[in-house]
Amino acid sequence: MNLFVFVKRVPDTESKIRINETGTNVVFEGLNFVLNPYDEYAVEEALRIKETHGGQVTVFSVGPDETQAILKKCLAMGADEAVLIKDDEAELYDGWRIARIIAALLQKKYSEFDLLLFGKQSVGADNAQVPSMVAEMLGLPQVNVITKLELTDSKGVAYREIEGAHEKVEFNLPAVLSAQKGLNEPRYETLRGIMAAKRKQIPVLTLEELGLTPEEVKPRLEIVKVESPPARKAGQVIEDEPRVAAQKLVAFLHEEVKVI
Amino acid sequence: MILVYIEIRDEQIKKASLEALSEARRQAQADEEVGAVVIGSSAEGIRASLQEYGADKIYWVDQPLLQNYTSSGYTEVLAQLVQNLAPQAVFIAATALGRDLAPRLAARLGVGLASDCIQVSREAGAFLAVRPIFAGKAWLTVRLPHQPALITLRPNVFPLEKGAQPQAEEVSPEISLTEDMIKEKVVELVKGEQEELDVTEADIVISGGRGLKGPENFELLRRLSTLLPNSAIGASRSAVDAGWIDHQHQVGQTGKTVSPTLYMAFGISGAIQHLAGMSSSKYIVAVNKDPEAPIFKVADFGIVGDLFEVVPHLEEELKKYKSQT
Ligand SMILES: Cc1cc2nc3c(=O)[nH]c(=O)nc-3n(C[C@H](O)[C@H](O)[C@H](O)COP(=O)(O)OP(=O)(O)OC[C@H]3O[C@@H](n4cnc5c(N)ncnc54)[C@H](O)[C@@H]3O)c2cc1C
Ligand SMILES: Nc1ncnc2c1ncn2[C@@H]1O[C@H](COP(=O)(O)O)[C@@H](O)[C@H]1O
Numbered sequence: 001m002n003l004f005v006f007v008k009r010v011p012d013t014e015s016k017i018r019i020n021e022t023g024t025n026v027v028f029e030g031l032n033f034v035l036n037p038y039d040e041y042a043v044e045e046a047l048r049i050k051e052t053h054g055g056q057v058t059v060f061s062v063g064p065d066e067t068q069a070i071l072k073k074c075l076a077m078g079a080d081e082a083v084l085i086k087d088d089e090a091e092l093y094d095g096w097r098i099a100r101i102i103a104a105l106l107q108k109k110y111s112e113f114d115l116l117l118f119g120k121q122s123v124g125a126d127n128a129q130v131p132s133m134v135a136e137m138l139g140l141p142q143v144n145v146i147t148k149l150e151l152t153d154s155k156g157v158a159y160r161e162i163e164g165a166h167e168k169v170e171f172n173l174p175a176v177l178s179a180q181k182g183l184n185e186p187r188y189e190t191l192r193g194i195m196a197a198k199r200k201q202i203p204v205l206t207l208e209e210l211g212l213t214p215e216e217v218k219p220r221l222e223i224v225k226v227e228s229p230p231a232r233k234a235g236q237v238i239e240d241e242p243r244v245a246a247q248k249l250v251a252f253l254h255e256e257v258k259v260i
Numbered sequence: 261m262i263l264v265y266i267e268i269r270d271e272q273i274k275k276a277s278l279e280a281l282s283e284a285r286r287q288a289q290a291d292e293e294v295g296a297v298v299i300g301s302s303a304e305g306i307r308a309s310l311q312e313y314g315a316d317k318i319y320w321v322d323q324p325l326l327q328n329y330t331s332s333g334y335t336e337v338l339a340q341l342v343q344n345l346a347p348q349a350v351f352i353a354a355t356a357l358g359r360d361l362a363p364r365l366a367a368r369l370g371v372g373l374a375s376d377c378i379q380v381s382r383e384a385g386a387f388l389a390v391r392p393i394f395a396g397k398a399w400l401t402v403r404l405p406h407q408p409a410l411i412t413l414r415p416n417v418f419p420l421e422k423g424a425q426p427q428a429e430e431v432s433p434e435i436s437l438t439e440d441m442i443k444e445k446v447v448e449l450v451k452g453e454q455e456e457l458d459v460t461e462a463d464i465v466i467s468g469g470r471g472l473k474g475p476e477n478f479e480l481l482r483r484l485s486t487l488l489p490n491s492a493i494g495a496s497r498s499a500v501d502a503g504w505i506d507h508q509h510q511v512g513q514t515g516k517t518v519s520p521t522l523y524m525a526f527g528i529s530g531a532i533q534h535l536a537g538m539s540s541s542k543y544i545v546a547v548n549k550d551p552e553a554p555i556f557k558v559a560d561f562g563i564v565g566d567l568f569e570v571v572p573h574l575e576e577e578l579k580k581y582k583s584q585t
Contacts, residue, residue: 013513013533017397026398037514093393093400095363096372123513124394127375129363132331136367141443142331144360147507159450161508162356163458167329168448175443181514182507220372224388224401232539235560237551245563246573249545250581252561257522257543259464259488260581 001055001114001151003046006102006134007039007074009067010124023225025090035070038119041179044186046117047078049151056080058110062087062101068202075197076189083110084204094219095129101217102130103137104210115156118178120145128178135176143169147182261293261317263347263408265338266310267357271303275461276353276415278313283418284351285314287380287387293317295345296428299337300326311428313420318430325437328446329357335364336441341433342369347408349387351380354412355460362412371406376517378417378540387411395513395536415460416519417540452508457492459511464522465538467494467511468504471527471548471567475504480571481526487578494518494538496528512537526567530555547571 011017011031018027035043046057059074061067062085071082085105089097106113118131128144135142147166148159154173159166161180189197207217238245253260262284267274284294296315298306302322310318321337338361342350350365352358354376366373374389378399381388387409393400404410459465466481466488478493485491494516495509511518513533523541528534530546530553538544539558546559547567556562563570 011394013395013536015394015397017394019398026394093402094372095375096366099363099367126391126393126395127363127373128359129366129373129375132360132363133367135331136335136364139443142360142364143444144331145356157447160356160360163461164452164456164508166450167446168450170445170447171443181510220366220370220404220406221374222403222405224403226393226398226400229392229396229399229539232544232558234557235562237556237559237562237564239551239564242565242569243573243577245565245570246577249561249563249574250577252545253522254581256560259522260578 001049001053002112003049003055003057003115003117004110004113005039005042005046005057005059005074005079005117006130007043007059007061007070008036008119008122009033009061009063009070010036010122013037013123019226019228023227024223025226028090033066033069035073036119036122038121038179038181040186041181041183042117042119043074043077043079044184045149045179047187048184049115053151058083060085060102060105062098064088071202072197073189075200076193077187078193082200082202084202085210086204086206091125092219092223093125093127094221095125095127095133096220097217099130099133099137101207101210101212102134104212105205106138108210109205114173116140116174116176118176120178120180131176131178140174140176141171142176143171144178145180146177147180149177149183261295261345261347262288262349262351263295263297263341263345265350265352265358265361266296266298267353267355268298268301268303268306271301273306273309274353274355276355276413278309278420279415279418280351280353280413281310281313281315282421283380283413285421285423287382292348295319295347297321297338297341299334300329307428307430312422314423315428318428320430320432321435323435323437325439325442330442330444330446331360331364332441332443333437334361335368336437337435338365339368340435342408344433349409349411352412354414358412362410366410369408369410371408371410372404373410373412374402374404375412376414377411378414380411380413392540396539397536414519452506457490459492459494459509459516459518462490462492463520464488464491464524465494465511465518465520466491466524466526467496467528468499468526469496469528470498470502472499472504478505483575484571484578487575487582496534525555526571528555529553530558
């Protein structure tokens with residue numbers, strides 16, 4: 001099977017987020033970037049599919065040169081190849097733009113595949129848009145937020161998480177899937193993998209090479225401002241004996257919160 | 261017109277869809293209509309609610325092919341409706357279904373999508389939307405310059421509002437749909453062991469962390485849950501990773517984002533990734549034996565104490581309270 005995985009470089013979840021002076025974006029300098037946690041599940045799933053069905057795992061990312069670091073990590077985990085689509089645009093929080101670039105890549109350069117794997121959401125943009133948009137642009141089935149996957153040669157069944165239940169969804173290949181936590185437990189890179197990854201070349205494609213003009217990938221959303229959320233005020237903290245504390249809490253739930 | 265997709269599950273309208281409808285009514289200009297689209301259902305009682313919450317028109321689209329939700333099928337329906345009605349905006353609740361459907365629809369229509377928004381406004385004809393980014397560590401305001409403005413609205417954020425609406429007009433639009441347009445097939449709905457309310461849909465979320473010490477102690481929280489209306493059980497990642505409770509319950513950056521009226525954290529330290537998922541709750545209550553726990557920085561009401569001592573008293577007090585009223 002020809003398995004393509006799409007990964008994004010994101011600030012790690014511990015990051016303190018600061019807003020830039022113009023209030024138009026956050027400050028990315030000095031943040032520690034990692035492979036988007038959900039994308040790790042997607043890479044792991046591709047590797048497992050390869051192990052049982054055979055095939056090839058190729059990882060793609062749209063981003064600046066520094067994105068090489070997460071592509072190397074994917075190679076070290078065991079991906080066969082990695083490709084960078086170079087894009088120096090800052091984070092614009094526009095899923096449509098990235099989906100448009102990925103769709104062009106798949107239409108013009110890498111049109112042979114059985115499965116496109118994504119994370120369910122990139123932490124940071126928190127959009128959960130790119131997988132469904134790519135599916136629509138290519139006319140493919142989509143199953144998002146999956147926690148279990150079974151494949152045969154031409155078909156698949158995936159379990160998709162919804163409120164309080166799972167939907168069992170059947171689809172034909174090729175298809176778009178996005179990974180939710182629980183799908184698998186991602187492996188660590190091995191030392192051998194890391195050494196092998198170091199030697200691998202990562203081809204770099206530009207948007208021009210995909211036949212895309214800046215106008216064609218212009219974001220569909222305009223950033224008006226980025227600001228800090230209103231700070232939560234700390235409230236009262238009490239250290240009474242348990243019974244009194246419980247009584248005060250019940251009074252609070254009744255008088256303030258009004259849920260009882 | 262502002263078009264609102266109305267999600268139905270088990271013959272009931274999702275509350276989040278009524279919130280989206282209420283917001284559409286608030287955003288609609290004086291002469292602008294609010295349309296509600298119901299796909300794959302024509303259950304009794306839906307009409308009255310839609311009317312109450314502000315629909316001028318109800319579009320019923322029911323065909324055998326639309327019995328179960330599929331992203332490609334429902335996208336097709338909404339795309340055809342948008343083509344015919346040319347609405348200014350389409351509102352969809354940011355539920356599991358809405359998050360799956362809206363981006364596919366956006367790609368079909370060639371417009372952007374503002375996901376999981378917490379505020380909507382209008383300025384010189386365009387819609388603006390505010391959405392949390394970096395798990396709520398920043399707020400982004402975007403303008404949606406294309407028509408229709410496609411927006412998903414975070415559940416539990418937009419207030420429900422009934423209005424005195426005259427009779428809504430009911431329409432059964434022609435939709436041309438063939439089997440080959442539907443690319444996915446839902447073959448089964450697998451429910452959890454107990455039928456539980458999902459944390460994203462609850463008014464009250466009662467969460468436990470590593471301080472609970474073991475899986476059996478979630479029972480303490482479940483007992484509280486029976487005493488608190490419309491409540492669900494949440495958990496920190498530590499509790500989930502320890503295998504004490506299913507991942508469906510995890511709140512936080514790599515779990516669910518919740519904004520209930522009340523969030524109660526028992527034995528949860530308040531790590532940044534946990535706060536990301538719950539700090540937009542209206543009220544936060546925390547019980548933790550460590551007075552320095554970061555959760556107290558965001559709590560409206562904190563109790564420094566041993567949860568194993570506080571919770572039984574709390575249960576007793578709630579029972580007492582209940583029997584009085
Ligand atoms: C990429 C990434 C993603 C993450 N995503 C999430 C996420 O989505 N959600 C999430 O929750 N975490 C997430 N985390 C983990 C997060 O960093 C914390 O490790 C986790 O939230 C801690 O869980 P906890 O508060 O239950 O445990 P702890 O931090 O161990 O806190 C336990 C608390 O219980 C208190 N306690 C102990 N005994 C008692 C008692 N008897 N009575 C009262 N209090 C008691 C202690 O004082 C302590 O404050 C993520 C981490 C990473 C790296
Ligand atoms: N710049 C990117 N390059 C490659 N894949 C991406 C990029 N942005 C998002 N994705 C993929 O799309 C998923 C959902 O991202 P998002 O729609 O931004 O929340 C991610 O988990 C990735 O799999």
